[in-house]
Amino acid sequence: MINDLKQSLKDHFGFSDFREGQESIIKDVMSGKDVLGILPTGTGKSLCYQLPAILLGGTTIVVSPLISLMIDQVKQLKASGYKSVTALNSFMEREERTRVVKNLNRYSLIYISPEMLQNDWLQNKLRQMSVKLFVIDEAHCISQWGHEFRTDYLKLHQTIEVLGQPTVLALSATATPDVQKDIMEKLKRPDMNRRIYPMDKQNISLAVEECHTPEDKINRIINVLKENHAPTMIYFSSRQWAERASIELKENLNHEVAFYHGGMDQTDRMLVQQQFMNNQLDVICCTSAFGMGVDKRNIRLIIHFHLPSQLESFIQEIGRAGRDGKASASLVLFTNRDHHLPQMLIQSELPEQQDLGRIFSYLQFKQGGALPEDETVMEDLQLSESQWNFIKYQLEESSVLVGQELRFIPDFLQEKMNRLLEERWLYKQGKLTEMLQWIHHTGCRRKKLYQPFQEMIREPYVPCCDACDFKVNDLSFNEEKPNQIDASTWKERLQLIFQQEDSYEPKDSSRID
Amino acid sequence: MFTCLVLTCVERLKGERTISGIYNLLTGKRSSQTMQDAKGYELDSYFGIFPELKREHLDRWVTFYLQEGLIFLQHQDFPHLSAKGKEQLDAYPVSFLAHFKGMTWHEVIPSFIQRLNLLIQTAANWKVGRTSYVPIVEDTLSQRWVKTVFTKFHSKMEKLSDSLYKEIDSLLSEHIEIEAELFSHRLTGGGVIGMTLDQLKDKYELSQEDVYISLAHTYYFFFQQAKEKPGDFPVLHLCTRGLDPAYLITQSARRTYHYIQQGLSMEEIITIRRLKKSTIQDHIVEAALIVPQFNIDGFLQRSQVEEINQMAQSLDTKRLKQIHQAFEGRYDYFELRLALASGQAQEKERNGSS
Structure with a gap:
């Protein structure tokens, strides 16, 4: 069976090996066991149901609260040749939604937002189909003690019942033991197989620095980036600051910089995201709207210009760095007034x-x-x-x-x-x-950060943190320069678009997560 | 470019409309007032060409024009063109705004843009053998359209890609240089991801509005060339298929129009449709404006229509209040609007057929 699974993985997704945790979860699910899977971001959570969806036949339903993530995943799956996938959510145009619902049994994988799932006619329609697997993504949302409690999630156990008790797979990237227990209780599935994987990143060094003013933060970022030329994400909690910082960085650095936030028009958002994936950009100044479902493997540096409102979000955000396993770093900048924003x-x-x-x-x-x-x-x-x-x-x-x-x-x-x-x-x-305490913690930051989530913290194979042996000023990432596009006139640009060889996109950046 | 556009609007509106009037025109507000203004002041080419324009951005520009002395305001909010503004406006090449035809095409241009961008990406990627990529256009209708094209022309994709390249190349060669630059740098395909408005603005040292209007202008140019010369631009023409001129009449107005065609009176329509009288009147004016063959004899006599239009001409204004006063209230506002609308539609028809 192991060989069969590996063969299927190769056939359907083109990977020759599973990542940590994927295989055992898939095996459980395939043999009809309910699973609670806690896998850190960037380790390929979604494969845990995408492969079974193909192999099990029938229909797999994925409940996800993040519509943009849902749409991104459908897009990526389609791009990779997986066609029988769709997403149902309240943002769809009515016509489109009707079309999808009419042909619902054509799809083997259906993403649904929790509020859509409460719809009676949709439930009726689903009941007539053969739902083999019911997946709850971001399962921590079901728990009041989870960091993003969603009331819609509390009704999921009823839905599972209505659908004839299919196999249940609950997934999350960040759930403390309390939350894990709560998830199983709220789903009324106390006997789920728990597959918990450590979320500490052994290839990420951690640092926190205090600045006096926002301007100081920008200057500090400029200094750091002067020594480091590599894919970087800078997180902001306001759109204005993301834009403003991107302007200053462009002026003072020799990097390709762009901003990204929810207020931009859709085409431009798409372009920025794809430019970053395609290595045409190296620094992106963004709000948390960016990056969900974007799987860029070679991000080296994550800088927080503003504090997230909780450690869970922070862990997820720094988890975007170093998915290729190579050395990466996180730097948090704060001023003594910064708690106002999350508040x-x-x-x-x-x-x-x-x-x-x-x-x-x-x-x-x-x-x-x-x-x-x-x-x-x-x-x-x-x-x-x-x-x-x-x-x-x-x-x-x-x-x-x-x-x-x-x-x-x-x-x-x-x-x-x-x-x-x-x-x-x-x-x-x-x-x-908790977040503020972590900022001001004087002992090992790695231990303090991950302790609530796992019993054992592994030894990093990069410098640990600024309390141990890591110094931001020692960093010198020098990835290859971003894709320089050699086309100065419109004629050359047009020729490039229509006739140039395929030399601009590294193969691995299109990998589906 | 954007400045040229706004100054043109200010000039033609002759100080008779406010900044809001300009805003509604450019963003294509579907009100009979805006549509009537567009026709009456011969600004229908620009109707709806900038749906994404933000009000505060327009206001910022207006403040700038005031500071520069290009325009001045009278009665608080009514902009006039100054001598300096006139000078600047005349200095712009005519070609700057030549290809806009908003009233006719603004509804279908977005679809054209999406189809074209996605087809370029698809064709260009196909050519270099890239089969796995994220479509740059998310709109599902356009994606389905491209898929259909792709299925139909699968065996001829190479030819299609080459032809598309040549068509674009030849159109850009005769187009305004800076707009050709902006257009080609916006495109995605063959391993290159296009630039955002913000990036184009920085690269060419333009304003965001200039970038937007220049791109839109190029798309209007392409669209009409492709419509008119299918033989010269076969692939671009494909992108325009099924995209027809909007008879700019709202669904609701269309129903009113049908009732009138069936011979129902205004009162009857008000009862049937359970709408306010003023709404039904708006519909009638809208129909008179858009449908040249619409017979308004049931509401006004020919001679009255002429009389009202002559008065408007001799006063050199489209302002209803002035005309109303000149007639000392003999016609109500609905009759005046209807007569002017009908007069404009007929004039348009004459100009169009000559």
């Missing part, structure tokens, strides 16, 4: 306690009738999407909101939500505090 982020995610009164009087006014569309409510109450989702889920949970019908609101509900909010708020603050 604001948390505020935009949760409704404020003092707003509850206002929200409830609005709801009481509407009770006994139909609740308007989500957009209208969000507009009326001036709430962000995730703020409203929180409220809406609580209303549904206590059967006050059934479909669009808003029933009588019991007195205790506001108080209950108040308590819940306080809990969530404390929890998120706690996460942020």
Whole structure:
């Protein structure tokens, strides 16, 4: 069977070997065992269901909360020749969605967003098909203690039941032991096979530096990059800063630099992403919108210009470095005022306690009738999407909101939500505090970072961290220069596009993860 | 280029419309007011050619033009062209905006751009034997279109790729140099990923708006050449197939139009469609503007239409308020709009057929 699997891997994906963890998870799944798989980012989580989807026959459903990731994966799979794959989500045009749903049984692999999955007619349609494998990507979202709690995920166990108890594969890149336990409980599958793989990266050195001002941070980045010419990602939590920094870096460095954020138009976003993949760029100044599903193997340096709001996000983001296994580094820059930004982020995610009164009087006014569309409510109450989702889920949970019908609101509900909010708020603050504590930690950063997730921290085979033996100033990455495109006039450029040899894209950058 | 465009708008609007009017025109707002302005002030070529224009960016440009003394504002918000502005405008080569035909094509140009970009990537990659790549255009309709072409011409892809190259080369050779530069550097294929608007802006030291308008201008040029000369540009022509002129009439207006054709009165239509009177009136004006053969005899007599148009001409204005006053309220605003719309449509027809 091992040889068969390897042969299939070669036939369908062109790889000759599995990466760590893939093979045992696939074997479990193929023999009908439920699996909880914790695999660090960049180790090929998605192959764990993509290969079984082909081999098992029938349909494999993948629930994923990240629509952009979902779309990226479908795109990449299609590009590699895997055609019977599709994604269903609320961003699709209606026509397109109808077309896909009509032909649903043509696909062997279907990505679905959790909120779409709650749709009755879709569930009916799926029930008539033979669903062999039910995959929950980013499974930590099911846990309140996970760093990205998604209320939609709590209903998944019902869906699994409706679909006739297919094999379940829950995957995550970051889940502490508590969260792992919670995932199995919430899925009502206590006997899942746990396949946990260490997430510490042995090829990434870690460093944190304090700066006085944002301008100092930019100067520091310029200094570091003067000594290092290699694929680099710089993370920002604001679009303005990503743009501003990219301008300054372009002026002061001999690097190809571009910015990327969610506010750019779609074509340009696509172009920047592909340029980076194609080694036409070496530095990308981005928000967290970049990089999901982008598998570039030779990123050497990840710099955080702003702090993420929790260690889990940080671990995922630095996990984009060094997927080729070669030496890489992470550098975090902070000023003593930097905790404000993540704090604001948390505020935009949760409704404020003092707003509850206002929200409830609005709801009481509407009770006994139909609740308007989500957009209208969000507009009326001036709430962000995730703020409203929180409220809406609580209303549904206590059967006050059934479909669009808003029933009588019991007195205790506001108080209950108040308590819940306080809990969530404390929890998120706690996460942020962890992040800040790590920044100010004076012992080994590697141990401190990974300890909550695994029992044993492995020895790195690069310098460890700035508390141990790593100095940022010793870094000197010198990858080959980015693809210089030799075409100065429009005529030459056109000739290049239409007639040049295929010498611009290294083969490995198109690998599917 | 963008400046040339805005100054042209300011000049033709004769101080009778605000900055918002220009914004609505360029972004192609579907209101009967905007469409009527486009026709009336002979700006229909520019209708909807810049749907992505941001209001605050236009405002920034306007502030700049004010500082430079190219335009001045009257009655707070109504821009006029200054002598200096006029001078600058006249200095631009006519070719700068020559190929725009927004009112007719703005709806299908985005599809053309997506088809063309994806076909270029596909054909160019095919030529160098690259079969695995991420399509640069995400729109599924365009992807399906390219797939169909690819299936149909599979055995002739080499020829198709070569022809496409030659067609583009020959069109760019007779096109404005800087626009040819921008266009070719935007393209993706054969192992090269195209440049973003921001990168083009830096490379050629232009503004983002200039880059956008220049690219759009080139696509309009290509599109019309391809439509008109299928023999010269067979592959480009393929990209224009099924992309037809928009009879710029909204779905809703079309239904109203059909009822009128069936002989229903305005009151009857209001009852059937359960819409406001003013909405139905908008539809009628819209139809009169777009459909030259639309008979408005049920609303106004020929002689009245002529009278109103003559008045507008002698006052040299399209402003309803002035015309309304000149007639001392003898016609209501709906009648005035309808007469002007009908007059413009007929004038257009005459010019078009001569």
